[in-house]
Amino acid sequence: MGPIIDSAPITLCLAGGELRTVVEQLAQLYRHDMSEFLGHLPAVDGRFGFSSLPLFFDEPGREALLIQYGTAPSGFVLTRPTLEGETSISAFFVVRALRRRGVGQQAALHLMRSRPGAWAVAFQEANAGAARFWRGVATAAVGSAWHEEARPVPPPAPANLPDDHWIFLNTGA
Secondary structure, three states, rough: OOOOOOOOOEEEEEEEOOOHHHHHHHHHHHHHHHHHHHOOOOOOOOOOOOOOOHHHOOOOOEEEEEEOOEEEEEEEEEOOOOEOOOOEEEEEEEEHHHHOOHHHHHHHHHHHOOOOOEEEEEEEEHHHHHHHHHHHHHHHHHOOEEEEEEEEEOOOOOOOOOEEEEEEEEOOO
């Protein structure tokens, strides 16, 4: 795709078939971005590991969605159900060229509003951009009717990781 067009539509598509490969490619960019906060290094082949990614294509209840800006793949969302009944956004990524242009917020709000109900989103407080982004999305979605909690990162994550921050909201209330 060429230069950014400010009026391109933003859509979400369930990623299966050939879209799986697109999400897998974008996931490398996501893992690279997250390496700053989580200390991940690439393997000897130069690729970042993402062992849970196949679950979002193969396991019932989990989904991988491609974010498109016009016809260009521009990011992805991974969702899964929690034990408490929320839908968790496990990963959310928008390519750098489209950040701070409203693409991510439009995609997140479209997803949450198209599936009314309880949502849970985790992020690392050290990732100031993500913290600002998700607090803004929560406020845009439900005003002040959301709350935030810090929770330890569950195993098998290394014990030295800082707590995840979770935002909880309900778009069906």
